[in-house]
Amino acid sequence: xxxxxxxxxxxxxxxxxxxxxxxxxxxxxxxxxxxxxxxxxxxxxxxxxxxxxxxxxxxxxxxxxxxxxxxxxxxxxxxxxxxxxxxxxxxxxxxxxxxxxxxxxxxxxxxxxxxxxxxxxxxxxxxxxxxxxxxxxxxxxxxxxxxxxxxxxxxxxxx
Numbered sequence: 001x002x003x004x005x006x007x008x009x010x011x012x013x014x015x016x017x018x019x020x021x022x023x024x025x026x027x028x029x030x031x032x033x034x035x036x037x038x039x040x041x042x043x044x045x046x047x048x049x050x051x052x053x054x055x056x057x058x059x060x061x062x063x064x065x066x067x068x069x070x071x072x073x074x075x076x077x078x079x080x081x082x083x084x085x086x087x088x089x090x091x092x093x094x095x096x097x098x099x100x101x102x103x104x105x106x107x108x109x110x111x112x113x114x115x116x117x118x119x120x121x122x123x124x125x126x127x128x129x130x131x132x133x134x135x136x137x138x139x140x141x142x143x144x145x146x147x148x149x150x151x152x153x154x155x156x157x158x159x
Contacts, residue, residue: 001026010140015097028144031083036144038076044151048134052127059115059123067103070095087144094137102130
């Protein structure tokens with residue numbers, strides 16, 4: 001399978017990825033699978049994939065949880081080393097093109113002070129959009145890890 005099919009299978013298209021990369025063969029090693037499993041577990045247990053009801057949680061805590069995915073991913077990549085290069089190619093694209101635009105936008109707004117009600121509503125709307133992409137990513141991670149996908153195991157209340 002080619003990298004392009006991996007991204008297409010999980011509707012993670014529209015990312016800016018070099019065509020030559022997308023045409024490369026996807027050949028994960030055990031280290032790639034192990035790294036994918038570790039990140040899969042992290043994403044499934046955070047606001048990254050879990051609905052945040054209007055009367056639950058805080059925007060600040062949600063942003064902090066999402067931002068921590070950078071540190072977690074870096075640790076996973078470092079712990080598995082060069083043997084997880086296939087996984088690295090996927091994880092770095094997702095961090096830089098899916099997660100970073102969200103955290104960059106909202107980090108600045110949080111730095112200048114607390115959000116008003118309209119900004120909180122906009123944050124939560126953007127969060128839902130991000131969550132849809134990260135849920136697709138968790139589906140992909142379960143495939144990479146070679147495990148049963150339990151991303152949608154629980155019934156989710158609409159946000």
